[in-house]
Amino acid sequence: MRHQLTLRIGPATFRIGSAWPAPVSQLASLYAAYPQPADAIADFTVRLQPTSLARRFIRPSIFITGDHGLADAAPMSLAHGLLAAEMGMNLQMALGWRRHLLLHASSVEKDGRVLVMTGESGSGKSTLAALLGERGWRFMGDEFALLDLDSGAILPFPRLVSLKNRAIEVVAGEVGAGRMGPLLAATAKGDIRHMLPRNDAVARMGQGAMPALLLFPRFGHAADMRAVGQAEIFMRLTQASTNYVALGEPAFTALTRFVRDVPARAIDFPTGEEAIAMVERLWEDMA
Amino acid sequence: MSAALLVRTLRDPASVAALDASGWNGLIAAARAERLIGTLAFRLDGVTVPPAVTPILSDAQADAAREARQALWEADRAAQALGALGVRVVLLKGTAYAAAGLKAGQGRFIGDLDILVPMEAMAAVEQALIAAGWEWVKDDPYDDAYYRQWMHELPPMIHATRDRMIDVHHTILPLTARQTPDAAAMIADAVSLADGLYILSPENRVVHAVAHMLADGDLQGGLRNLWDIYHLLADTDPNIVATRAAHHGLLPHVRQAQRLAAALYGPGARLTLWDRLIRARLLARDGWGRETRKALVFAFFLRSHWLRMPPLMLARHLWTKWRKGHRPQ
Known part of the structure; x- marks a missing residue:
């Protein structure tokens, strides 16, 4: 071409x-x-x-x-x-992609352990990962978390963060215009603007780490937190994966281990700031 | 032209030693576009390749293994659904090659499940499949009526929970085609596999694959079909192939396929002008996996319709499809 x-x-x-x-x-x-x-x-x-x-x-x-x-x-x-x-x-x-189990999830790392956040488009998982990446966490990805079938580690896929509509302003205010891409107005998903991850996220994009906490964030609701049963987690993660079926039994084994070993919570939040406070608290208590 | 590179590599795997990165990128893109990446992966087994290529090929092998497993399970489910009818269910194409462990099946992409059953059993087969959970894909009455009146197969069906398609054939070419192969003889000559399933005799496999490639269709996926034919031919007696092909009215097509298979994948052959046009169509793929030679490709698309229908019927069909908003790609 x-x-x-x-x-x-x-x-x-x-x-x-x-x-x-x-x-x-x-x-x-x-x-x-x-x-x-x-x-x-x-x-x-x-x-x-x-x-x-x-x-x-x-x-x-x-x-x-x-x-x-x-x-x-x-x-x-x-x-x-x-x-x-x-x-x-x-x-x-x-x-x-067949070399890892793909989870439609964002991920960030601190002290060698990974926080995975999964949810539909609009749940706030991208924004949350972007903001945490500016506050002492290493950004690993906002779209796909790669679960290693043998070790159970999460590997980074730190492409540009795709921010939509109101999230653009929130994140641009935090990172400054120098790390923002051009505004793509009126796409099928509304306004979109890309954010560049910090240099350390790019420099360490070959380094995975073990997952320590799984969250199901939901933006736009009064602050709340719920436990989620393992069967529900398993089903939601298979739905959040595009290659679970293609990978067959190794994916079942790896996902079973992930669900068994990684504590999980669903969190609702009205603003990014409250979400971050909730995440830091949960991380202290559970991870 | 990367399709030519793909063909050369399938013929002579050791030739990859000379490839640079851009050659490899073109080879992989063309193999994926032609759905021959699994075949290529098996062909390159044991050949030294650059480290970046190894995982690409092993992913392709794993995908092919999964395809074969799924295809055999679908065949098993169809056998289960049709067992009580007491008719011969003959597996065709990819599923058949996988079930019989043929070289043509190694790494092969397998799409739908294709089966051949006796014409007189069609109504019962249709009922049994619906009872077992298959349902119609096309909700367009014109398409449905067209299939039933003119085609060699039922309209495609899909299984409601497994999401896999089945094509039920009662012969091997559309009823409107110039040639009328003897489907009853093919079913009578079929060879038994396990569980009440059958596969065509070695010679009829060749005739069927050739009919599908050269007497029907627009040569999409032709490199893979020709690869099948090349390997299917190796299992046959040339005299019996000629006799069977003549019986089904497809001897010129089989001869042409033998020349093309030898020219592309074998030791070479003298090609006619018409052979060369087909070869040019088969190799219309560049290093980005894009189709090239648009005019030639379109000409073969037109030819595929011409083969299927007399002129007046073709005109009516194209007019109906056009009004429904269908445009050739």
């Missing part, structure tokens, strides 16, 4: 090709601190290609695909090319 970039995030190497220069140059500058080995053999190929011949030039429209793709993926405007590239990489991981 005309424009390309090879990018390493955690254990995965992506070769991203684009029909237009902008998505690749934006990626290259935002991921400047990550390895960009030009002559690497990639785990996945991502393609940002025009939805049709004319759509390369006139009202450019991106079809996101690659080694793994969805035939009915919605086309995206070139103005959202950075988001398209991120979605292309996520798609490859979600559909093609």
